[in-house]
Amino acid sequence: MTMWQDIRIQSLFGIELPILQAPMAGASTLEMCIAVSEAGGLGALPCAMQTPDQVRRALGSIAAATRKPINLNFFCHTPPVPDEEREENWKKRLTPYYIEHGLHPIGTTPSSARAPFDDTYCRLVEEFRPGVVSFHFGLPQKDLMTRVKATGAKIIASATTVAEARVLETRGCDAIIAQGFEAGGHRGNFIGDNMAGQVGTFALVPQIADAVRVPVIASGGIADARGIVAAFALGAAAVQIGTAYLFCPEAKLTPFHRQALRTANADDTMITNVFTGRPARGIVNRLMRDVGPLSEHAPAFPLAGGALMPLRQKTEPANISDFSSMWAGQASRLGREMPAGDLTRTLAAEALAKLSTETGTEVRDSEAPVQAGTQ
Amino acid sequence: MTMWQDIRIQSLFGIELPILQAPMAGASTLEMCIAVSEAGGLGALPCAMQTPDQVRRALGSIAAATRKPINLNFFCHTPPVPDEEREENWKKRLTPYYIEHGLHPIGTTPSSARAPFDDTYCRLVEEFRPGVVSFHFGLPQKDLMTRVKATGAKIIASATTVAEARVLETRGCDAIIAQGFEAGGHRGNFIGDNMAGQVGTFALVPQIADAVRVPVIASGGIADARGIVAAFALGAAAVQIGTAYLFCPEAKLTPFHRQALRTANADDTMITNVFTGRPARGIVNRLMRDVGPLSEHAPAFPLAGGALMPLRQKTEPANISDFSSMWAGQASRLGREMPAGDLTRTLAAEALAKLSTETGTEVRDSEAPVQAGTQ
Numbered sequence: 001m002t003m004w005q006d007i008r009i010q011s012l013f014g015i016e017l018p019i020l021q022a023p024m025a026g027a028s029t030l031e032m033c034i035a036v037s038e039a040g041g042l043g044a045l046p047c048a049m050q051t052p053d054q055v056r057r058a059l060g061s062i063a064a065a066t067r068k069p070i071n072l073n074f075f076c077h078t079p080p081v082p083d084e085e086r087e088e089n090w091k092k093r094l095t096p097y098y099i100e101h102g103l104h105p106i107g108t109t110p111s112s113a114r115a116p117f118d119d120t121y122c123r124l125v126e127e128f129r130p131g132v133v134s135f136h137f138g139l140p141q142k143d144l145m146t147r148v149k150a151t152g153a154k155i156i157a158s159a160t161t162v163a164e165a166r167v168l169e170t171r172g173c174d175a176i177i178a179q180g181f182e183a184g185g186h187r188g189n190f191i192g193d194n195m196a197g198q199v200g201t202f203a204l205v206p207q208i209a210d211a212v213r214v215p216v217i218a219s220g221g222i223a224d225a226r227g228i229v230a231a232f233a234l235g236a237a238a239v240q241i242g243t244a245y246l247f248c249p250e251a252k253l254t255p256f257h258r259q260a261l262r263t264a265n266a267d268d269t270m271i272t273n274v275f276t277g278r279p280a281r282g283i284v285n286r287l288m289r290d291v292g293p294l295s296e297h298a299p300a301f302p303l304a305g306g307a308l309m310p311l312r313q314k315t316e317p318a319n320i321s322d323f324s325s326m327w328a329g330q331a332s333r334l335g336r337e338m339p340a341g342d343l344t345r346t347l348a349a350e351a352l353a354k355l356s357t358e359t360g361t362e363v364r365d366s367e368a369p370v371q372a373g374t375q
Numbered sequence: 376m377t378m379w380q381d382i383r384i385q386s387l388f389g390i391e392l393p394i395l396q397a398p399m400a401g402a403s404t405l406e407m408c409i410a411v412s413e414a415g416g417l418g419a420l421p422c423a424m425q426t427p428d429q430v431r432r433a434l435g436s437i438a439a440a441t442r443k444p445i446n447l448n449f450f451c452h453t454p455p456v457p458d459e460e461r462e463e464n465w466k467k468r469l470t471p472y473y474i475e476h477g478l479h480p481i482g483t484t485p486s487s488a489r490a491p492f493d494d495t496y497c498r499l500v501e502e503f504r505p506g507v508v509s510f511h512f513g514l515p516q517k518d519l520m521t522r523v524k525a526t527g528a529k530i531i532a533s534a535t536t537v538a539e540a541r542v543l544e545t546r547g548c549d550a551i552i553a554q555g556f557e558a559g560g561h562r563g564n565f566i567g568d569n570m571a572g573q574v575g576t577f578a579l580v581p582q583i584a585d586a587v588r589v590p591v592i593a594s595g596g597i598a599d600a601r602g603i604v605a606a607f608a609l610g611a612a613a614v615q616i617g618t619a620y621l622f623c624p625e626a627k628l629t630p631f632h633r634q635a636l637r638t639a640n641a642d643d644t645m646i647t648n649v650f651t652g653r654p655a656r657g658i659v660n661r662l663m664r665d666v667g668p669l670s671e672h673a674p675a676f677p678l679a680g681g682a683l684m685p686l687r688q689k690t691e692p693a694n695i696s697d698f699s700s701m702w703a704g705q706a707s708r709l710g711r712e713m714p715a716g717d718l719t720r721t722l723a724a725e726a727l728a729k730l731s732t733e734t735g736t737e738v739r740d741s742e743a744p745v746q747a748g749t750q
Contacts, residue, residue, distance in 0.1 A: 330575060
């Protein structure tokens with residue numbers, strides 16, 4: 001029986017398979033979280049776009065459905081300083097679209113609710129004691145870190161550079177997610193924001209593994225058994241998979257997002273800040289083409305999203321994708337439509353099969369394939 | 376004895392090890408080419424910056440030193456249409472640097488000599504019959520392709536997207552280099568030039584492997600045994616390694632380039648067009664910071680480099696890196712200083728050792744590591 005050679009993450013989190021479902025705010029559901037954890041992976045519940053009451057209800061449902069560990073995920077961005085001029089200019093930039101869709105461009109901009117981890121969320125962690133707490137965009141203040149640690153939760157967070165990985169380790173993370181350039185959704189960068197320096201998964205994973213002592217979880221471009229085996233070869237002890245789970249029936253997606261995922265090539269996704277103000281990878285659409293993909297005019301995270309809300313409310317029901325983010329990584333073409341639990345088990349089984357048959361097989365000299373080279 | 380499981384590239388090229396030294400115009404040398412081929416890999420001689428006479432002399436030296444196959448490499452760019460206004464504006468943009476260094480900004484711009492593959496080069500291929508001919512920036516016209524094929528040379532070329540890989544296969548390539556975003560030096564893109572859509576090695580290799588029938592050579596971010604094993608897991612049949620060979624004594628580098636390679640982090644390299652007019656990955660320096668990394672004002676390839684030549688002639692002898700390209704990929708930190716032949720053998724031996732011990736070992740149930748999960 002072939003087994004995983006590196007079981008540091010399984011041991012740390014108390015899970016069976018080294019597969020983490022990426023928390024995808026807006027798209028992943030508690031049903032997905034339950035299914036992945038029940039299958040032996042680590043399901044995740046993203047909290048940044050939910051009120052504490054919504055999180056509480058979701059955690060209650062999860063607790064009733066599974067006793068397996070889950071990952072509660074929070075954002076750690078610094079709340080933006082309001083900048084009226086910038087926001088007005090942003091609305092002006094979007095005004096032609098308002099007019100096109102018969103919307104009134106004057107009026108209060110709705111606020112895009114993405115709250116950073118705080119005392120209220122921390123109380124929920126203390127009450128429900130999830131096995132793993134993950135942070136994106138850095139880590140919370142020291143007192144909050146101490147309180148989360150005290151619950152017994154393992155803490156993980158995303159690094160997009162070696163320097164970020166070192167900070168996360170120093171500040172007490174139990175494992176580090178190496179988030180490569182290929183990853184869909186928001187970049188986790190928290191030191192610097194120059195997207196021209198972002199690092200591919202292939203180069204990032206071994207360099208972070210060399211720089212820290214805690215185990216590394218590879219993410220970005222991993223969607224099948226080949227990716228899992230490759231991530232382990234590069235030094236990862238587990239993988240975090242996002243986009244591949246968007247193909248599951250448990251994912252909550254607009255019909256146009258689901259359709260775009262099925263046909264997007266790797267080069268059809270780009271890193272853009274036009275939807276939220278922070279860089280994130282998604283499938284190119286009209287707004288990204290017209291205004292981005294990276295715009296210096298987008299208000300700070302998460303404010304850029306506010307002015308888009310009336311446009312989305314008008315266009316999404318008509319299945320128009322012009323103003324809506326369609327987060328996806330560069331390996332969406334490798335996705336397969338199956339339930340999240342089946343996907344988790346299938347990925348693990350295929351990776352183990354690949355480990356046992358395709359690499360590292362001892363070949364006796366008499367059976368060695370003919371070498372073409374002339375010595 | 377552990378052997379390579381996939382020997383398609385070794386069989387195709389008649390080499391022993393699935394390791395190709397990347398042709399690096401200006402930095403790789405005929406000594407490096409000879410050393411890599413003699414060690415069992417595939418050494419490369421880049422021809423784009425050499426006159427046919429220089430190539431002829433180099434090929435004579437190589438033929439005298441090794442009977443192993445080598446890779447002759449050519450550029451296939453469309454020669455630029457002169458655009459006086461653009462070139463004047465580019466010179467104006469650089470004028471402050473000219474003044475800073477006491478140079479006269481008026482005068483003829485030297486031409487940056489990078490010639491595309493043509494009849495003259497093709498005659499050299501017909502005369503010297505290298506085992507492999509590689510092309511960058513697409514492929515030459517059909518008649519030239521036919522002539523190269525007729526010599527018996529295997530033809531390979533770089534693809535940065537799945538669409539480019541399909542074109543290369545259709546047009547007769549015997550293998551395809553999947554050039555990931557992490558790779559140092561010039562991007563090989565030849566369909567479109569939007570750098571925001573470039574694809575990481577981790578996502579690119581399996582998707583190209585799925586799309587074509589010919590073997591895939593992975594490149595970009597591969598610098599040690601972990602990368603080689605991971606590339607094979609993703610579906611590659613060989614790797615092309617560039618930056619790691621820059622640490623060899625056979626590489627021809629400015630002292631500041633060699634020094635920068637030793638300390639550059641992965642996020643210290645960016646894709647820039649300011650040195651030649653085409654996007655290429657290098658270590659960030661003053662010109663990239665000031666003018667780029669990507670500038671819409673840079674004249675078409677290779678013209679952008681001409682106006683930089685007086686600046687480089689003045690500053691390079693003073694060990695000033697401000698105006699000189701320092702090509703490097705995102706895995707330069709994994710480089711080791713050793714002769715090119717030793718590096719080739721060491722990489723292969725370490726990759727095979729990793730294949731036999733770190734993955735895929737059969738573990739009997741009685742020896743299975745304890746699983747942490749609770750079923």
